[in-house]
Amino acid sequence: MRNPVVCVHGLGYIGLPTAAMFADSGYHTLGYDTDSGHRGLIASGRVPYDEPGLSNIVERVVADGDLEVIDGVEPADYHIVCVPTPFIEDSQYTDLQYVKAAGEAIAGVLQPGDTVILESTVPPGTTQRVLRPLLEESGISAGKEFSLAFSPETVLPGNILSELRENERLVGSVGKEVPAEIIALYESFVEGEIRTTNATTAEFVKLIQNAYRDTNIAFANETAKLAREHGINSREAIRLANNHPRVEILSPGPGVGGHCLPIDPLFLNHNNNDRADLIETARAVNDSMSSFVSEILVDALGSLEETKLTILGVAYKGGVDDTRYSPGLAIVEHINRTVNEVTISATDPRVQDPKIPIIPFDEAIEGADAIILVTDHPEYEDLNPDTVGAAMSQRVLVDTRAMLDRERWQSAGFTVEQI
Ligand code: SAJ
Numbered sequence: 051m052r053n054p055v056v057c058v059h060g061l062g063y064i065g066l067p068t069a070a071m072f073a074d075s076g077y078h079t080l081g082y083d084t085d086s087g088h089r090g091l092i093a094s095g096r097v098p099y100d101e102p103g104l105s106n107i108v109e110r111v112v113a114d115g116d117l118e119v120i121d122g123v124e125p126a127d128y129h130i131v132c133v134p135t136p137f138i139e140d141s142q143y144t145d146l147q148y149v150k151a152a153g154e155a156i157a158g159v160l161q162p163g164d165t166v167i168l169e170s171t172v173p174p175g176t177t178q179r180v181l182r183p184l185l186e187e188s189g190i191s192a193g194k195e196f197s198l199a200f201s202p203e204t205v206l207p208g209n210i211l212s213e214l215r216e217n218e219r220l221v222g223s224v225g226k227e228v229p230a231e232i233i234a235l236y237e238s239f240v241e242g243e244i245r246t247t248n249a250t251t252a253e254f255v256k257l258i259q260n261a262y263r264d265t266n267i268a269f270a271n272e273t274a275k276l277a278r279e280h281g282i283n284s285r286e287a288i289r290l291a292n293n294h295p296r297v298e299i300l301s302p303g304p305g306v307g308g309h310c311l312p313i314d315p316l317f318l319n320h321n322n323n324d325r326a327d328l329i330e331t332a333r334a335v336n337d338s339m340s341s342f343v344s345e346i347l348v349d350a351l352g353s354l355e356e357t358k359l360t361i362l363g364v365a366y367k368g369g370v371d372d373t374r375y376s377p378g379l380a381i382v383e384h385i386n387r388t389v390n391e392v393t394i395s396a397t398d399p400r401v402q403d404p405k406i407p408i409i410p411f412d413e414a415i416e417g418a419d420a421i422i423l424v425t426d427h428p429e430y431e432d433l434n435p436d437t438v439g440a441a442m443s444q445r446v447l448v449d450t451r452a453m454l455d456r457e458r459w460q461s462a463g464f465t466v467e468q469i
Pocket of ligand 1: 171203204206207259260263267300301302303304305306307308309310311314366367368377
């Protein structure tokens with residue numbers, strides 16, 4: 051009997067590591083992406099973004115022929131869909147065009163006995179109501195002649211490979227119990243528990259996990275705002291509060307970025323009566339952190355007119371090069387919109403971003419009136435306040451992550467503000 055073939059549709063942040071795991075676990079894996087440049091890069095064993103450990107495994111599975119990049123969708127025993135599902139700000143709707151395109155392409159090659167699994171984050175009901183009818187255009191029925199399921203990824207960027215292996219996996223099927231071959235497929239690399247449910251519940255679970263984290267970060271951010279009103283150190287207050295056995299407040303910061311938390315919670319409002327009140331308010335609190343940073347700067351500098359400000363970090367969090375929904379970029383945008391004459395430089399050791407110029411650290415801090423540490427990159431832990439201060443016009447530090455030693459920077463003559 052031949053080895054089963056897995057085809058992964060979409061070779062992005064989730065699809066590529068997932069394809070690499072299947073290939074590494076003995077499945078002959080086909081990888082398809084609509085972007086030909088992306089395909090070419092991966093076909094030569096390279097990875098288009100920074101993720102620890104991923105380059106090694108991709109290079110190996112491509113060289114061994116276990117991961118084969120294809121130029122068009124081909125028949126396979128398992129089709130795994132990992133395409134983007136962006137949020138359309140204007141209509142507040144999830145854009146399902148890539149899921150639909152993948153469904154139509156798979157319908158053209160689908161055979162009885164095949165399995166289709168959607169992994170992209172989607173509004174509840176998408177697998178059943180959007181993907182299923184497209185696949186059934188092939189003339190065969192989901193849950194009878196082919197298997198259809200939704201299985202959310204839950205991996206943390208920066209730690210994707212170990213979380214793909216170690217996290218629990220949820221699989222929700224359409225029509226009947228989750229077939230044993232889907233469980234066996236994920237068991238080939240997942241060490242965590244594999245739990246089963248129906249597809250719509252699995253879609254909902256993924257969204258409430260991200261909404262839960264976003265809402266909890268909003269609580270931490272609101273705590274930081276309230277603490278400032280009372281002249282209290284928010285970090286000390288949160289540390290003390292967390293000594294309670296049932297309290298675990300997260301860390302306040304410059305806002306919530308990335309491709310998941312800023313948008314996934316809003317998918318819960320898709321096709322319903324806008325019931326996500328707390329979740330929407332939490333989103334607004336997190337989005338308001340850019341104006342809070344600006345207020346802190348005004349407190350420290352008097353006015354931002356004719357100042358030079360430096361943003362340290364535009365990646366959405368430490369250790370990654372991803373700038374989607376970046377708090378650093380949101381702060382730049384907010385200040386540029388609200389202040390007439392201001393010069394803002396941005397630097398980041400990991401990002402080459404075409405959205406705004408990213409310049410080297412030394413150049414960025416030259417003559418600055420204030421530096422704003424936005425991204426908790428490990429590279430910033432060892433900054434020397436004397437060297438940094440010597441290059442600046444005024445010694446003001448806004449440390450939105452509270453990661454630098456306040457006393458050390460104060461001793462070097464800095465006004466230090468934390469969130
Ligand atoms: N952040 C804070 N304070 C905190 C924790 C995070 O301000 O205490 C900020 C980060 O700096 C960042 C943002 O929140 O800007 C999101 O970072 P994150 O590390 O919390 O999460 P993501 O977006 O990198 O990944 C999330 C994860 N979801 C959950 O933890 C519930 C991950 O497991 C998901 O797989 C991922 O979304 C996804 O793909 O959905």
